Amino acid sequence: MDFERINSFLESYVTDDSGRLGEIYEDAEKRGVPVIRRNTKELLRLLILIAAPKRILEVGTAVGYSALFMDSVMRNVNGNNETGYVHKDSCEIVTIELDEARADEAEANFDECLGGERNIKLLRGDAYEVMKSMTAEEYGVFDMVFIDAAKAQYGNYLEEAMRLTRKGSVIICDNILAGGEILESHYLVEKRDRTIHDRMRSFLRELKKDERLDTALLSVGDGMSVSIRV
Numbered sequence: 001m002d003f004e005r006i007n008s009f010l011e012s013y014v015t016d017d018s019g020r021l022g023e024i025y026e027d028a029e030k031r032g033v034p035v036i037r038r039n040t041k042e043l044l045r046l047l048i049l050i051a052a053p054k055r056i057l058e059v060g061t062a063v064g065y066s067a068l069f070m071d072s073v074m075r076n077v078n079g080n081n082e083t084g085y086v087h088k089d090s091c092e093i094v095t096i097e098l099d100e101a102r103a104d105e106a107e108a109n110f111d112e113c114l115g116g117e118r119n120i121k122l123l124r125g126d127a128y129e130v131m132k133s134m135t136a137e138e139y140g141v142f143d144m145v146f147i148d149a150a151k152a153q154y155g156n157y158l159e160e161a162m163r164l165t166r167k168g169s170v171i172i173c174d175n176i177l178a179g180g181e182i183l184e185s186h187y188l189v190e191k192r193d194r195t196i197h198d199r200m201r202s203f204l205r206e207l208k209k210d211e212r213l214d215t216a217l218l219s220v221g222d223g224m225s226v227s228i229r230v
Contacts (some may be wrong), residue, residue, distance in 0.1 A: 038223030060149030064106030177223030
């Protein structure tokens with residue numbers, strides 16, 4: 001079965017974003033800036049609708065597309081309490097970015113798209129160090145965490161995410177297949193990529209064994225893990 005053909009076929013059913021959000025996505029793709037894949041955002045949208053988070057922590061902002069996408073989903077959620085969906089005005093996103101130029105671009109995109117209604121807070125610095133400094137007293141407890149940053153650090157991010165969440169929170173990790181290299185053996189991977197390869201494999205083994213979480217590993221996009229704290 002040709003995975004790339006299947007992926008392309010399924011992505012053909014995804015509706016592109018309209019307006020400025022769509023422009024940010026297209027521009028990022030053209031410049032090679034990492035943004036979530038089209039079918040990845042479809043699953044992310046559905047998870048947000050199901051979980052109805054009031055607070056989301058994103059690890060890895062890039063130019064701010066995924067934070068804006070999650071914000072757009074939450075703003076369009078029906079506020080009817082009987083559905084279990086969260087009211088559109090009660091959600092906040094905290095996002096972390098190391099690269100200063102991308103952080104500056106993300107700030108500009110947040111201001112342009114949201115203006116005075118902005119509910120996204122950007123923290124700058126190494127994601128692991130920033131997460132270690134975060135407290136529930138200052139930032140609250142997160143209902144959802146979306147991890148999309150340095151893959152070699154996923155294990156560290158997860159431990160901090162556990163500290164900043166609660167029972168029932170959803171923790172999502174993107175790009176767990178590392179462009180397909182995770183399927184290869186250690187010696188078939190380029191030497192420069194072996195540390196990431198080995199750490200990601202170790203992370204996935206530990207993630208599935210972690211009794212604090214109920215986890216599914218999915219082949220959506222470049223691979224995603226979806227975990228619920230139990």
